[in-house]
Amino acid sequence: DAKTTQPPSMDCAEGRAANLPCNHSTISGNEYVYWYRQIHSQGPQYIIHGLKNNETNEMASLIITEDRKSSTLILPHATLRDTAVYYCIVKGGTSGSRLTFGEGTQLTVNP
Amino acid sequence: DTGVSQDPRHKITKRGQNVTFRCDPISEHNRLYWYRQTLGQGPEFLTYFQNEAQLEKSRLLSDRFSAERPKGSFSTLEIQRTEQGDSAMYLCASSLRQVRNEKLFFGSGTQLSVL
Numbered sequence: 001d002a003k004t005t006q007p008p009s010m011d012c013a014e015g016r017a018a019n020l021p022c023n024h025s026t027i028s029g030n031e032y033v034y035w036y037r038q039i040h041s042q043g044p045q046y047i048i049h050g051l052k053n054n055e056t057n058e059m060a061s062l063i064i065t066e067d068r069k070s071s072t073l074i075l076p077h078a079t080l081r082d083t084a085v086y087y088c089i090v091k092g093g094t095s096g097s098r099l100t101f102g103e104g105t106q107l108t109v110n111p
Numbered sequence: 112d113t114g115v116s117q118d119p120r121h122k123i124t125k126r127g128q129n130v131t132f133r134c135d136p137i138s139e140h141n142r143l144y145w146y147r148q149t150l151g152q153g154p155e156f157l158t159y160f161q162n163e164a165q166l167e168k169s170r171l172l173s174d175r176f177s178a179e180r181p182k183g184s185f186s187t188l189e190i191q192r193t194e195q196g197d198s199a200m201y202l203c204a205s206s207l208r209q210v211r212n213e214k215l216f217f218g219s220g221t222q223l224s225v226l
Contacts, residue, residue: 036215041219042217042219042220043113043115043202043204043217043219043220044154044202044204044215044217045113045217046214046215046216049212049214085153087153098144098156098159098167099154099156099215100156101146101153101154101155102153103151103152103153104153
């Protein structure tokens with residue numbers, strides 16, 4: 001699986017957009033980019049995933065660069081409940097079905 | 112609530128004892144995963160099942176660990192002769208097998224403390 005690089009922590013003001021970056025420069029053509037988050041004391045929660053087109057759902061938007069070497073998760077109007085660790089994961093290819101989690105980005109939304 | 116249940120939520124045991132955890136996945140899901148997570152780290156893959164077949168095991172999974180999913184529904188994870196290094200959160204997840212859109216739904220985990 002391609003390795004991902006994320007900043008260890010970020011802060012965001014409540015009501016503002018949170019933009020979480022992820023680098024995956026070794027991604028291969030058949031690998032997807034997935035985002036999960038983990039709120040303290042809970043299991044990870046699926047947010048969104050994409051291959052090469054930008055994606056949007058009720059939780060977030062995913063912007064993948066044209067060369068697919070990086071992506072950005074956007075939470076358009078962050079709330080205090082969005083405070084969590086956000087994991088960017090590249091999956092597919094030879095990895096089979098496993099998700100390989102890194103250390104993620106601790107997003108803190110401040111009032 | 113994701114629909115994935117894990118029992119117990121917390122387990123305290125003494126070194127050398129055996130422990131067993133249970134996971135009940137979302138009923139129509141045919142895949143079930145086990146992960147382990149220590150403080151400050153992301154979850155580590157341990158093993159997964161498709162229906163009752165165990166298809167992959169991590170090299171992290173020593174021979175003291177065994178997992179079963181006898182009827183393709185609930186699963187158990189047993190740790191024999193526990194060690195202090197086994198202290199961690201054990202997470203279960205389930206999914207429907209799909210080529211491009213597989214989404215894992217995680218339970219809240221079992222927190223194991225080995226004294």
